[in-house]
Amino acid sequence: MARSSPVPAWVPADLPARPGVYQFEDALGTPIYVGKSVNLKRRVRGYFYGGGPADERMAMMVRLARGVTICRTGTDLEALLEEAERIERYRPAFNRALKNRSRGWYIEVDWGDPFPRLRIVQSRRKSRAQYLGPFRGRRIPSEAARLVEKVFRLRCCAGPIRPDATASPCLQYGIDLCTAPCVGLVGVDTYRKQVRAAIRVLADRGAAEDAILRCQARRDASLAAGSVLEATGWEQRLIWLYELEDYRTVLERPQVERSWLIALPGAEPGAGVLLPMARGRVLSRQRVEWDDGSWQECVERVCYEVRIEELRAESVFAPAELTPSLIVTAWLERRGPDEGHVFDLDRLDSTAIVDALRQAAPERKAEAA
Numbered sequence: 001m002a003r004s005s006p007v008p009a010w011v012p013a014d015l016p017a018r019p020g021v022y023q024f025e026d027a028l029g030t031p032i033y034v035g036k037s038v039n040l041k042r043r044v045r046g047y048f049y050g051g052g053p054a055d056e057r058m059a060m061m062v063r064l065a066r067g068v069t070i071c072r073t074g075t076d077l078e079a080l081l082e083e084a085e086r087i088e089r090y091r092p093a094f095n096r097a098l099k100n101r102s103r104g105w106y107i108e109v110d111w112g113d114p115f116p117r118l119r120i121v122q123s124r125r126k127s128r129a130q131y132l133g134p135f136r137g138r139r140i141p142s143e144a145a146r147l148v149e150k151v152f153r154l155r156c157c158a159g160p161i162r163p164d165a166t167a168s169p170c171l172q173y174g175i176d177l178c179t180a181p182c183v184g185l186v187g188v189d190t191y192r193k194q195v196r197a198a199i200r201v202l203a204d205r206g207a208a209e210d211a212i213l214r215c216q217a218r219r220d221a222s223l224a225a226g227s228v229l230e231a232t233g234w235e236q237r238l239i240w241l242y243e244l245e246d247y248r249t250v251l252e253r254p255q256v257e258r259s260w261l262i263a264l265p266g267a268e269p270g271a272g273v274l275l276p277m278a279r280g281r282v283l284s285r286q287r288v289e290w291d292d293g294s295w296q297e298c299v300e301r302v303c304y305e306v307r308i309e310e311l312r313a314e315s316v317f318a319p320a321e322l323t324p325s326l327i328v329t330a331w332l333e334r335r336g337p338d339e340g341h342v343f344d345l346d347r348l349d350s351t352a353i354v355d356a357l358r359q360a361a362p363e364r365k366a367e368a369a
């Protein structure tokens with residue numbers, strides 16, 4: 001006797017073995033989980049084999065699910081964007097991980113505080129604060145902020161500072177890691193200069209290189225003067241500055257500073273997807289057909305929209321804008337040479353892009369075949 005399949009009847013038998021997004025729904029049709037896969041058939045059916053998911057949360061999701069819908073995409077990048085868009089729209093109960101990931105992290109310097117410190121936060125709430133970011137995770141901005149805090153001897157204590165010359169500074173001052181504004185050993189102006197120098201080094205590779213040269217000169221001068229202890233202090237600062245350079249690509253986020261037009265293969269042969277990105281902000285996802293001429297107008301229109309968006313010069317990302325921007329930025333950093341076409345809109349105009357895409361037509365046809 002043939003063994004019955006563990007896959008419920010409501011899972012379509014003809015799921016494609018192609019990339020895309022799947023969405024489990026409960027008995028009322030409410031999306032309860034959205035995921036993506038490079039092989040929809042294997043992934044969706046895989047939830048029901050081997051006794052179901054080992055993870056208790058996913059096992060419960062599978063017990064509650066009564067329907068699944070899919071959306072095919074041509075690439076993993078489009079699947080990631082579609083998944084993020086649906087999670088933002090539906091907030092499915094079982095998508096805990098991506099819901100949490102949808103916010104970025106910032107290094108905050110609150111200039112409303114006379115003695116600001118570097119804080120790692122998830123929202124840009126303060127009008128007088130300066131923010132670096134957004135960053136995808138918390139770890140790198142935290143470690144980078146701690147390094148410049150030590151190099152520039154900034155305070156790490158929480159709460160407001162009311163300088164009191166009769167009080168005692170904490171150990172940070174004792175080990176030369178803070179200039180002790182708490183006891184008035186440094187005034188507001190000088191302390192704020194320290195903070196500004198730290199921010200410059202965080203945000204700008206050139207400022208970091210200058211800081212390294214200055215530290216080397218101070219170390220050598222201390223050694224020449226026979227002050228080994230002082231030279232050791234400068235040497236330690238140099239080590240922290242070198243460590244900071246390990247995080248430079250994340251801190252600078254070079255792709256986010258630029259505008260791009262990304263052209264990807266679509267889900268069907270002859271179809272494509274255009275992703276215009278203005279200064280890190282993904283503006284839209286435009287589906288095009290390469291076989292009719294309308295894609296050229298679409299390229300011209302989205303390039304124009306990018307220029308208009310650049311004029312906004314708005315550095316604050318709305319929460320819904322942040323996730324797609326982080327996804328595309330990460331993709332730009334790690335993409336392979338064959339994954340679509342990427343055009344730098346700081347160097348190319350729409351006419352040059354249309355020409356390049358026209359020349360790439362045989363290549364696209366070969367891929368589709």
Ligand code: SF4
Pocket residue numbers: 154155156157169170171172173178179180181182183
């Ligand atoms: S020395 Fe004073 S200002 Fe510096 S970290 Fe300690 S308590 Fe804060």
